[in-house]
Amino acid sequence: MELTDVDKILAIKKKNEFLVGKIYGLYRNEFLFFLKKRNSINPDDILEIYQDAFMVLCNKIYENKLNADNLKSSLKSYLFGVGIRIAYNVNRKNGNRLEQDPFETPDMPDDEPGLGEENEKIIQKAVNDMGEPCHTILVKQYWEDKKAEEIAIEMNYKNTDTAKTQKYKCIQKLKNELRNKIVYQS
Amino acid sequence: MEDYTILEQEIDRYLEGTLTVEENESFNERLKCDPELVKEVELQRSIIRAVRNERLGKIIENEERQLHKQVRIRQLVISIGSFAVAASLIGVFYLTYLNNCEKLADRYYVAYTYTPLPSRGGEIVSLTRADSMFFNALVELKKGSKKQAITLLENLDNSNYEMVAATDPAIKWYLALAYLKNGQKKKARFLLQEIIKKPNSEFTEKAKKLLNEL
Numbered sequence: 001m002e003l004t005d006v007d008k009i010l011a012i013k014k015k016n017e018f019l020v021g022k023i024y025g026l027y028r029n030e031f032l033f034f035l036k037k038r039n040s041i042n043p044d045d046i047l048e049i050y051q052d053a054f055m056v057l058c059n060k061i062y063e064n065k066l067n068a069d070n071l072k073s074s075l076k077s078y079l080f081g082v083g084i085r086i087a088y089n090v091n092r093k094n095g096n097r098l099e100q101d102p103f104e105t106p107d108m109p110d111d112e113p114g115l116g117e118e119n120e121k122i123i124q125k126a127v128n129d130m131g132e133p134c135h136t137i138l139v140k141q142y143w144e145d146k147k148a149e150e151i152a153i154e155m156n157y158k159n160t161d162t163a164k165t166q167k168y169k170c171i172q173k174l175k176n177e178l179r180n181k182i183v184y185q186s
Numbered sequence: 187m188e189d190y191t192i193l194e195q196e197i198d199r200y201l202e203g204t205l206t207v208e209e210n211e212s213f214n215e216r217l218k219c220d221p222e223l224v225k226e227v228e229l230q231r232s233i234i235r236a237v238r239n240e241r242l243g244k245i246i247e248n249e250e251r252q253l254h255k256q257v258r259i260r261q262l263v264i265s266i267g268s269f270a271v272a273a274s275l276i277g278v279f280y281l282t283y284l285n286n287c288e289k290l291a292d293r294y295y296v297a298y299t300y301t302p303l304p305s306r307g308g309e310i311v312s313l314t315r316a317d318s319m320f321f322n323a324l325v326e327l328k329k330g331s332k333k334q335a336i337t338l339l340e341n342l343d344n345s346n347y348e349m350v351a352a353t354d355p356a357i358k359w360y361l362a363l364a365y366l367k368n369g370q371k372k373k374a375r376f377l378l379q380e381i382i383k384k385p386n387s388e389f390t391e392k393a394k395k396l397l398n399e400l
Contacts, residue, residue, distance in 0.1 A: 024245065055246075059235050063201070127237055139241065164195075178229060
């Protein structure tokens, strides 16, 4: 059975790992072919651009910035729009001349200033290398969407407050560690 | 809960969208005039994204592995299919070739007739062991045991056995037919050329005709 865009958004929101994988695979080849034809981008970078675009799409859904009510075109258009924007940024970074892009979508997300690509990489590495129990707590909270009560039971904490405190301590520890590593743009 | 994590709690609720309307308005006001708070919010948002991206990265990695596996299986199926088609074509071609050679040899095959001649004393000269081998070879050839016929006839062709019934051109002729039946055209052609070199043989004309057809 074919999934509608609403089904896909819901599957991503619910973090159904099987369906998230299938949705990733659904547009992959078409995007790679599409970008190969349109841009002078190194073919090795195209897959990475698609993966980054897919992650951006998922995060927009997790952060409630994209949902079934505010999606103006199709999920595919949105994903391709994000991918093209990333591709343009990659081109600009490599000093390539950019042509005017006729591809437009009403859903094109605004460019968020964020912390910058380099800082994001540093943060990603810190999270990947995070020790226990912090890694498990944060995954349970932000990926599995578990409530503090569930985390407390599963991780044998005394009560809900202890689980919550442990989670915030972990975030605080990470932030303290990262403050010395990341560089804020003025 | 401990107070020293109060900022993390507040940012978490802001990012989750669980602040009350008043709390949210107040937090937005603070963000407008506190650049340090903006940095804290961005950092915490990036940490949460990084936790999700780590899991998404694993899903993507797994899906890529599956996709590559599917491509490899598809390539393997295509390779096996192409190989099977090629092998079938070669097989059909070879069988057709063999069939054509065999039909040609059958068309030219005529049983060898030997009329015993009396010796000067009026006695019939008895057949030698080599003659028996020759007739055995012809029986094998007629039966369709091409390889056995070839072995026997090659043996006779390469030796100087004493023979009464069989002649050298006859051995070469039937060996050429046996080769042809077996699909060995080159060897058959060579023997036919050998026969033609002896113009008085009863097989010379037949050999010429067969050579032309080959």
